[in-house]
Every structure is written in C-alpha cells, then in structure tokens.
Amino acid sequence: MTVAPISDTRTPGPSAAREPHIVRVAQHTVEIVSDSGEGAQKCGQIFGRVSAMMGNGTWTVEIIPAEIQPPPRTPPSASGNRVRLGTRRVTNWGDEADLVVAFNEQVLLHRHRLGALREGCTILIENWWERHEDEAIRAAWAEAMQELDGHQYRFIKVPMEEQCLTVVDTPRRGKNMFVLGMLAWIYNRDRDKTRELIAHEFRKKAREILDANVALLDLGWQWAAEHLDFRVEVPIEAPTEPQVVMNGNQALAIGAIAAGMDLCSMYPITPATSASHYLSEIFEKYGGVVHQAEDEIAAIGVAVGASYAGKVAFTITSGPGLALKTEFIGLAVMTEVPLVIVDVQRGGPSTGLPTKVEQSDLLAVLFGQPGDAPKVVLAPATMEECFHVMTTARRLAEAFRTPVVVLSDANLATGVQPFPRPTVTSDAMAGALDLGPLGEGFRAYEWDAQTGLSRRSIPGQPGGEHTATGLSHDEHSRVGYSPDVHERGCAMRSRKFAVLQQSLRPPAVCGPEAGDLLVVGWGSTLGAIEEAAERARDEGLSVSTLHLRFLSPLEPGLREIFARFRTVMTIEINYSDDPQDPYITDENRRRGQLAWLLRAQTLVDVDCWTRVPGEPLRPGQLLEVMRRVARKGGVS
Amino acid sequence: MPSDERLARVHEVLRPRRDAFRAALAATAEQIRAFLRAQRATPSNGRGARLASELGAFGADRIDVTRLASVFQAGATLDPATNTAVERAAATLTALAAEGGLPVEVDVPSGGDLRQVTGEALASIGRAFGAVRAFELARAGGRRLEDVALEANGLPYARWSRGERRLAPPLVVTVDGADLRAECLAEFLDGTQQIVLVVRGACAPAPLVRLITPGTFVLQASDAAGLDRLAAWEGPAIAALVPDTAARFTHDPMGGADAWDRLTVAFLPERAPRLAVGGASASQQGEELRLLRVLAARPTALPAAADGAGAVGAAATVPADDPAGRLAAWLLAQADLSELG
Numbered sequence: 014m015t016v017a018p019i020s021d022t023r024t025p026g027p028s029a030a031r032e033p034h035i036v037r038v039a040q041h042t043v044e045i046v047s048d049s050g051e052g053a054q055k056c057g058q059i060f061g062r063v064s065a066m067m068g069n070g071t072w073t074v075e076i077i078p079a080e081i082q083p084p085p086r087t088p089p090s091a092s093g094n095r096v097r098l099g100t101r102r103v104t105n106w107g108d109e110a111d112l113v114v115a116f117n118e119q120v121l122l123h124r125h126r127l128g129a130l131r132e133g134c135t136i137l138i139e140n141w142w143e144r145h146e147d148e149a150i151r152a153a154w155a156e157a158m159q160e161l162d163g164h165q166y167r168f169i170k171v172p173m174e175e176q177c178l179t180v181v182d183t184p185r186r187g188k189n190m191f192v193l194g195m196l197a198w199i200y201n202r203d204r205d206k207t208r209e210l211i212a213h214e215f216r217k218k219a220r221e222i223l224d225a226n227v228a229l230l231d232l233g234w235q236w237a238a239e240h241l242d243f244r245v246e247v248p249i250e251a252p253t254e255p256q257v258v259m260n261g262n263q264a265l266a267i268g269a270i271a272a273g274m275d276l277c278s279m280y281p282i283t284p285a286t287s288a289s290h291y292l293s294e295i296f297e298k299y300g301g302v303v304h305q306a307e308d309e310i311a312a313i314g315v316a317v318g319a320s321y322a323g324k325v326a327f328t329i330t331s332g333p334g335l336a337l338k339t340e341f342i343g344l345a346v347m348t349e350v351p352l353v354i355v356d357v358q359r360g361g362p363s364t365g366l367p368t369k370v371e372q373s374d375l376l377a378v379l380f381g382q383p384g385d386a387p388k389v390v391l392a393p394a395t396m397e398e399c400f401h402v403m404t405t406a407r408r409l410a411e412a413f414r415t416p417v418v419v420l421s422d423a424n425l426a427t428g429v430q431p432f433p434r435p436t437v438t439s440d441a442m443a444g445a446l447d448l449g450p451l452g453e454g455f456r457a458y459e460w461d462a463q464t465g466l467s468r469r470s471i472p473g474q475p476g477g478e479h480t481a482t483g484l485s486h487d488e489h490s491r492v493g494y495s496p497d498v499h500e501r502g503c504a505m506r507s508r509k510f511a512v513l514q515q516s517l518r519p520p521a522v523c524g525p526e527a528g529d530l531l532v533v534g535w536g537s538t539l540g541a542i543e544e545a546a547e548r549a550r551d552e553g554l555s556v557s558t559l560h561l562r563f564l565s566p567l568e569p570g571l572r573e574i575f576a577r578f579r580t581v582m583t584i585e586i587n588y589s590d591d592p593q594d595p596y597i598t599d600e601n602r603r604r605g606q607l608a609w610l611l612r613a614q615t616l617v618d619v620d621c622w623t624r625v626p627g628e629p630l631r632p633g634q635l636l637e638v639m640r641r642v643a644r645k646g647g648v649s
Numbered sequence: 650m651p652s653d654e655r656l657a658r659v660h661e662v663l664r665p666r667r668d669a670f671r672a673a674l675a676a677t678a679e680q681i682r683a684f685l686r687a688q689r690a691t692p693s694n695g696r697g698a699r700l701a702s703e704l705g706a707f708g709a710d711r712i713d714v715t716r717l718a719s720v721f722q723a724g725a726t727l728d729p730a731t732n733t734a735v736e737r738a739a740a741t742l743t744a745l746a747a748e749g750g751l752p753v754e755v756d757v758p759s760g761g762d763l764r765q766v767t768g769e770a771l772a773s774i775g776r777a778f779g780a781v782r783a784f785e786l787a788r789a790g791g792r793r794l795e796d797v798a799l800e801a802n803g804l805p806y807a808r809w810s811r812g813e814r815r816l817a818p819p820l821v822v823t824v825d826g827a828d829l830r831a832e833c834l835a836e837f838l839d840g841t842q843q844i845v846l847v848v849r850g851a852c853a854p855a856p857l858v859r860l861i862t863p864g865t866f867v868l869q870a871s872d873a874a875g876l877d878r879l880a881a882w883e884g885p886a887i888a889a890l891v892p893d894t895a896a897r898f899t900h901d902p903m904g905g906a907d908a909w910d911r912l913t914v915a916f917l918p919e920r921a922p923r924l925a926v927g928g929a930s931a932s933q934q935g936e937e938l939r940l941l942r943v944l945a946a947r948p949t950a951l952p953a954a955a956d957g958a959g960a961v962g963a964a965a966t967v968p969a970d971d972p973a974g975r976l977a978a979w980l981l982a983q984a985d986l987s988e989l990g
Contacts, residue, residue, distance in 0.1 A: 021741045057804070097733055230788075271705075272705070273680075297812065297815055298669075298673075299673075299815075301813065361688055377854075391707070401705045401706040401708075402705075403705075404703075404704065404706075404708070405704050405705050405708030405709075406703025406705065406710065407709040408703045408704050408705070409704075409708065412721065435706070438683075438702050439676065439679040439680045439682070439683040440683050440686075440687075440699060440702035440703050441702065441703055441704075441705055442676075442680050442683070443680060443683040443684050443703070444680075444684050464720050464843075466720065466721065508833035513717075514718055515716070515721075516712050516713050516714075516716045516717040517711055517712055517713070518712065518713055520710055535774070562707070562711060563711065568711070641906075
C-alpha cells in the first residue's frame with residue numbers, strides 16, 4: 014500500500030479518480046472509530062456482516078467506551094468496531110489495524126496510544142475539525158496531529174460533515190452510513206446486501222429514515238470512487254456449506270431456542286443484556302418467554318422455580334449479577350433443580366469494566382457458594398460454540414439434576430463471526446421430563462448409590478409429592494437430623510460429577526503431542542492462542558495448545574498430557590501477579606484462575622501469563638510470550 | 650364470488666405467516682414423536698445415538714455417549730391410554746400442518762352469520778392448540794385426558810391463551826356485503842390474529858370503522874395493495890376488500906399516539922348513505938362514516954407528526970410540549986363548523 018508521511022496529508026480532489034491501485038491481501042483489518050453515539054459500531058457491524066455474508070472470513074470486535082455517554086471529542090469517548098477480514102476463516106481480532114476511519118482526531122489518538130494502528134496504516138479522517146470555528150477544537154486537532162507525526166501513517170482527509178449535509182441536517186446521525194459507503198467501495202462489498210442490512214437495521218423506523226441512510230451509503234460510495242486512489246481486495250474462498258452470521262449473544266439466544274428452552278429469566282446487565290433482548294424479539298414465536306425480573310436475585314429465583322415446576326429454564330447475567338445469584342445457585346444445587354446459568358463475563362470486581370472483556374469469573378463460579386456446591390461449568394470458545402453449548406448445558410443440567418454454568422465473555426458476546434449453519438434436531442428439543450408413573454414408594458432423591466443420580470419429579474406429578482427444602486435432607490427430602498444425612502447428601506451430589514468426568518473424552522492437543530511448551534486456554538482466547546502458536550511453530554518453536562471446554566468437571570487425562578511438555582502454562586484474560594514484581598515470590602504469587610485450578614487438580618507446576626487490558630489478547634503479543642517461554646522454559 | 654385474482658393476491662401476501670404456523674405445527678409434531686421415541690428407546694435400541702443427538706455438537710464431540718448412556722436407567726414407559734393420547738396429538742398436528750389441513754379460507758353463505766363462521770374456523774385452527782395441550786397434560790400424568798380429547802376436536806377462540814393468540818395464522822373470509830357486520834369480529838382481534846374479509850357485492854361505506862382501536866391495524870381497500878403492511882404488523886389486524894364505492898382507509902398503529910396520525914383516509918364517499926344494506930340502516934352507515942371523519946380529523950391548530958421540527962404556522966402558537974395547549978387546540982378542532990358552510 015502507498016505510504017505517505019503525515020506532511021503529505023490533504024483532502025484528495027476528484028483528480029484522484031484515475032484507476033485505483035488494488036491492494037490484494039489475504040487478510041486486512043479495519044477500524045471505524047467515532048464518539049460514542051455517532052454510530053461507528055453500527056457501521057462496523059453492518060460492514061462485518063456483509064463481508065461475512067459474501068464469504069470472507071470475518072471477526073469483529075466492538076470498541077466500547079467504559080461509560081454510556083463519555084464527553085465527546087475525548088480519547089475515552091472512542092467507540093466503534095474492528096473488523097478483521099480474511100480469505101480464510103478468521104478466529105480473532107488480529108494485531109493492529111491496516112485501515113482506520115476516524116470521525117475525529119481524539120478518538121484516533123486513543124487508538125494510536127493503545128498501539129492499535131499498524132505503522133503504515135491508512136487513516137481516513139473527518140477534516141471538519143481542522144478548520145472548525147472553535148479555536149480550542151482547532152488547537153486540539155493540531156496538538157493531536159503533532160503527536161501522530163513521526164509515525165508512518167497515511168492520512169486521507171475526508172469531508173464527511175460537508176458531504177453528509179447534502180443529504181441530512183444532522184450529520185452526527187448520518188456519518189456512519191457515509192463511512193459504510195466508503196468502506197463498501199474500498200472493499201468492493203455487495204451494495205444490495207448492504208442495503209438489505211441497512212433496511213433490516215432500520216425496519217422499525219419511518220421510511221424516510223431508511224431512505225436517508227441508503228442515500229448516505231450511496232454518497233459515501235460515490236465519494237470514495239471519485240476521490241480515493243486505492244482499493245483493497247481480500248479474495249473470497251466461498252465456504253462449502255451454508256453459513257450463518259451472528260455474534261455470540263445472538264448465538265446463545267438462538268441456541269436456547271434450539272435447545273428447547275421455555276423460559277429466560279433475566280435482569281439487564283452489560284454485556285449479557287443483548288442476548289435476552291434478541292431473544293425477547295423471537296422467543297414467543299417458538300413458545301418461549303423472556304421474563305425481566307425486578308432484580309438479579311428474582312431473576313434466578315423465577316428460573317429455579319420454573320425449572321422446579323418442570324419447565325426448561327435459564328438465566329443470563331454477568332459478574333456482578335452472578336454475585337447476587339449466589340444463594341439461589343446454592344438452592345438449585347441442594348434441591349438438585351436443573352438450571353442453566355449463562356455468565357457473559359466482563360471486567361471485575363464490583364462493577365469493574367462493564368463493557369470490556371475479562372475471564373475473571375471462573376473461580377467465583379466454581380467456589381462462589383458457601384458449603385460444597387459442585388456444578389458443571391462449560392466454556393464455549395467461539396460464536397458457533399455459543400450456539401451449541403446451550404443444548405449440551407440443558408441436557409447435562411437435566412440428566413445430572415444440577416446447575417450448569419456457561420461462561421461466555423464480552424469478546425464472544427459482541428463479536429461477529431460466520432459459521433456453518435447448525436442442524437437443529439427435535440431430539441434436543443424434547444420435553445424436560447419423563448413424566449410417566451413414578452411407581453410405589455418413589456423418593457424425591459432416589460440416589461443411585463453408585464452414581465448419585467436420581468429421577469426427577471415435578472409438583473403435581475402423581476406419586477412425586479414431596480417438600481423441597483434447601484436444608485440438608487435425606488432421600489425423601491426430609492430435613493436431616495442424624496449425623497450421616499448431610500455427609501451422604503454431599504457425597505451423592507458430588508458423585509454425579511465423577512460420573513460425568515469419567516464420560517468425558519481427553520481433550521485434543523493442537524500441534525505436536527509433546528514438546529517444549531503447552532499453552533492451555535479457555536473461552537474466547539482460542540483463536541488468538543492458536544494463531545500465535547501456529548506462527549511460533551512456523552518459526553521452528555515447539556509450541557502446542559490445548560483449549561478446555563469443560564472446566565468442571567475438568568476433562569480427563571490432563572496430567573498425562575502435561576507430562577509430555579517441558580513447560581505448561583495458561584494464557585488467560587484475568588489477573589495474575591508478575592513474578593518480577595516487588596514482594597512476589599513463587600510461594601505468594603497469585604496466578605491465573607485456570608492455572609490455579611490446574612495446579613490444584615493435577616499437581617503439575619502450571620505457569621501462567623495473564624493480562625487484564627479490557628480488550629481481547631492479540632496474537633502478536635502472545636507470540637512474543639511463547640517465544641520467550643519456549644526458549645527460556647518459564648514466564649519468569 | 651370475489652374474483653380469483655383478488656383472493657390469490659390475498660393468499661400470496663398472507664402465505665409467509667401461514668407457512669410459519671404450519672412449520673411450527675410440524676416441528677411440534679416432531680417434538681412429540683421425539684418424546685415417544687425417547688420413551689421407547691433402550692440401551693440396545695439406539696439410546697446412545699439418541700443421547701448424542703440430545704447433547705448437541707458441543708457435548709457429543711467431548712462426551713463418550715455410550716458410556717454416559719449406560720449410567721442412566723431406562724425411563725418408565727407411558728401407559729396405553731396416555732400413549733394413545735400423545736399419538737393422537739401428534740397425528741392432529743401433522744394433519745393440520747399438511748397442505749390443505751388448515752382452514753385458510755372460509756365462506757359465509759349468503760344470509761349467513763359472519764361471527765359464527767369465523768368463530769368455527771378459528772376453533773378448528775384451535776385444534777392445534779388443543780393437541781399441544783393434550784400432549785402436555787398426557788406427559789404430566791394423564792389427568793383430565795377426557796377434557797383434552799374434546800379440546801382436540803376444536804378449541805374456541807375465547808379459550809385460547811395469550812401465547813396461542815400470538816401464534817395464530819391468518820384467516821380469509823369471503824362474505825356478502827349485506828352480511829358484513831364487522832363489529833361482531835372484535836372478539837377475535839387479539840394477539841397477532843389477522844383476518845381478511847373479501848366482500849361480495851355492495852356493502853356499507855365504512856363497515857370496519859367500529860373496529861378501530863389504538864393497537865389494531867384496520868385496512869379498508871378496494872384491492873390487495875395495502876395488505877403487505879397488514880401482514881408485517883405484529884398485532885391484531887383486519888382488512889376488508891370492498892367495492893370501489895366504499896370508503897378506503899388505513900389505520901396503522903405505528904402511525905402515532907393520536908388517531909388522526911394513525912388514520913389515513915384515501916377516499917370518502919361524497920354522498921351520505923340513503924339505503925339500508927343488509928341489516929345496517931342508512932343512519933347506522935352514516936354514523937360509521939361520521940366516526941371515520943372524526944377519527945381522521947386533525948385538530949387544526951396541531952402540526953402533522955411528520956412535519957417535525959420544520960413545522961410552522963399554527964404550531965408556533967401552540968407548543969407541542971404544552972398539554973393544555975394541545976387539549977385546547979383539540980377542543981377547538983371539535984367545534985370546527987366549516988363543513989356546514
């Protein structure tokens with residue numbers, strides 16, 4: 014791509030309309046950033062979707078400010094979307110952006126300071142601020158440009174405001190579609206598909222609003238065609254099977270329907286809310302109900318009650334909500350009520366980083382209840398797995414009469430990726446219960462002495478009458494007064510997990526089966542870890558990866574797998590002490606949450622490298638870690 | 650009989666929603682059969698494969714289903730009576746889901762009762778809901794199966810639940826203009842029920858106006874052109890395809906908070922009705938026309954909603970955000986005697 018120093022920046026004139034230079038690449042990353050509320054996210058979402066629909070590998074990540082309405086034209090206000098396109102499947106957001114569209118210089122500065130821009134990247138920037146009537150704004154522009162000077166960015170100034178004013182009175186609400194038009198031209202996106210997606214986006218708005226947005230799209234296309242001197246071609250290798258395009262939260266919602274669920278009981282919390290919002294639009298058509306309760310505690314209470322009554326229920330929340338649900342989760346464990354709990358993790362503790370990704374709820378989920386409260390914990394690693402995990406979670410919850418926690422995160426929740434259209438079977442949607450006759454002498458917890466499993470009954474089922482209690486109880490659900498009742502109850506509730514664990518297959522190692530370094534991960538880091546490991550192997554390093562989906566019970570055979578590698582380490586998006594920091598010793602060092610778990614479970618000296626940047630990890634960053642560890646034999 | 654072309658167009662517009670309902674019936678029937686298969690499955694009879702299917706791709710890839718299946722005891726089987734009830738429910742749903750199984754168009758014979766014919770057709774559609782209820786109750790232990798069996802033969806609209814009313818497919822009714830007393834259909838306009846009346850012969854000028862409520866889409870037209878909007882509306886809706894001489898209007902609940910914003914009148918007959926049509930006297934027909942005018946009349950001091958910020962004139966003297974001003978303007982509009990001049 015042509016690279017020009019910052020001193021060459023200018024608004025291109027129509028003379029640039031000569032045949033554009035075509036940049037042909039196997040993958041390309043574009044960022045669209047604006048002030049919060051200017052619609053860069055919507056622009057990126059539509060661009061990502063249309064790219065995926067055309068057959069490009071796609072992964073999108075939303076850039077979300079920490080506050081709902083941060084001060085405009087400030088770096089923290091940066092809001093938008095990163096879209097990584099590829100000829101083949103794309104599994105993560107990559108390293109730095111190759112092309113950036115910035116609605117003002119301050120949001121651009123924010124991304125620059127975060128190291129999100131590749132040296133040599135092309136920046137299309139709104140030029141209105143440069144000659145703004147407010148002197149302070151002009152000064153801020155000049156100051157920002159000074160900071161950006163010295164980097165090999167190619168600036169192209171775009172008169173977005175001026176152009177949009179030819180269509181709408183308030184460009185603040187229209188620039189995003191103009192930008193979408195420019196991007197559509199640069200990447201040669203299908204305009205009809207783009208228009209269809211815009212129409213869908215504005216389906217509940219008046220016709221005039223849709224028309225204005227389409228006009229802006231066309232204007233952006235036309236402006237780019239007349240003024241830009243380059244286009245980017247990311248060749249498409251059409252997938253062999255039909256694809257669907259959605260983000261992780263949509264996948265969870267549709268997955269819940271495919272799993273035959275009846276009820277989603279929730280209370281709004283970022284970043285989980287969009288799943289239930291999406292579900293509320295479609296669930297009733299499939300016989301389901303979304304219940305928005307008055308708070309997090311009531312939400313899970315309704316779900317526990319509905320499940321107790323024989324419905325297939327789940328609740329969805331994020332870290333702070335999970336904290337509030339603690340007591341009811343314990344009740345579900347004790348009463349052996351099947352329940353699916355989806356935790357779309359965000360940064361914590363407390364209200365933490367509401368809009369940012371983190372994987373910090375693992376230990377809270379595992380050990381958050383007082384007393385012994387085992388539960389199944391599953392961690393989908395892709396948008397596709399977000400769809401399928403709901404079916405598995407539901408069936409395990411019912412088969413083992415236990416809560417099942419699905420740990421998603423903000424990266425999966427908002428990112429968009431195409432994946433093969435799932436096949437839905439009626440088997441997965443079958444009723445929750447065998448409601449046949451229970452027989453004489455049925456007991457509410459007729460624990461099989463070997464497995465701890467028992468048949469479930471619901472209120473009103475002939476022969477199944479009993480009093481449910483959160484108090485420690487015997488097989489008849491009678492409150493226990495003798496010393497061995499609690500011991501036996503705990504043993505039976507725990508035994509089920511051993512049964513499940515023995516039914517699991519050992520996890521697959523990606524890369525050589527033995528070597529210098531094994532990186533273990535979970536959740537949304539899959540793509541970045543595997544891409545980094547592949548690059549490390551290309552450099553001749555002996556690096557393998559293993560990604561866990563069952564976190565409780567843990568998948569079997571880990572100790573044997575770990576024994577084949579010189580170093581085993583986890584890479585996670587949660588906090589751990591840096592071994593080089595003051596006072597930190599091997600004895601007091603707090604490690605990543607999965608590392609903690611693996612050390613306890615396998616007695617292997619599992620190391621870790623974790624970060625909490627509030628954004629997904631980058632493969633280039635992980636490659637550096639792998640190089641260092643594979644050569645040295647440890648994080649420290 | 651109404652022209653085949655009009656009817657064909659009506660059915661074309663309503664087909665997606667009807668097909669979706671049929672698909673839901675077929676899926677539910679398949680779910681019931683899956684339930685029966687699960688009841689009959691044994692370890693030697695595909696239980697492992699079935700468990701893999703139940704677990705979905707995420708679990709089946711990581712769980713040894715044969716091993717897992719072996720730890721679960723076979724479930725108890727249904728007693729014969731319950732089994733029969735469940736099989737019958739599946740058969741009912743399958744029959745209704747088949748092409749031609751669902752009442753999609755009914756005819757009110759000349760002199761017939763529109764309410765009765767419509768009610769019977771909806772009750773017939775209600776067999777689907779009756780079948781599902783039968784299945785649910787059968788699974789719950791076979792209680793009240795006799796009552797359920799009756800429901801499976803026809804479930805009147807009045808007994809449909811809120812959820813069922815949101816699932817109902819559209820219905821087309823052909824009727825003589827003389828028999829069109831649309832107000833009798835008000836009880837069927839709930840959930841997302843859509844009814845399209847295709848009218849034969851002369852009818853009153855505004856027979857649907859009495860059905861206008863804030864949340865109901867009401868269309869009176871001479872052709873099927875406006876039916877797309879009706880089909881897209883996620884709420885109760887009724888349309889009548891009437892002769893050219895009748896009024897033509899659209900009441901779209903998405904139009905705004907006030908009746909005059911929601912109501913668009915494309916044509917109003919100039920002459921007041923002078924002859925009775927069927928049981929509707931000229932006076933009753935005139936009342937309907939007057940009601941239509943009143944509902945459509947925008948207070949003269951108020952700007953049109955679509956005018957937005959650019960509206961000028963009277964709006965300048967009555968701030969849109971001043972409730973008292975808006976009320977005063979509306980009262981003045983009611984006293985507008987210009988038509989008498």
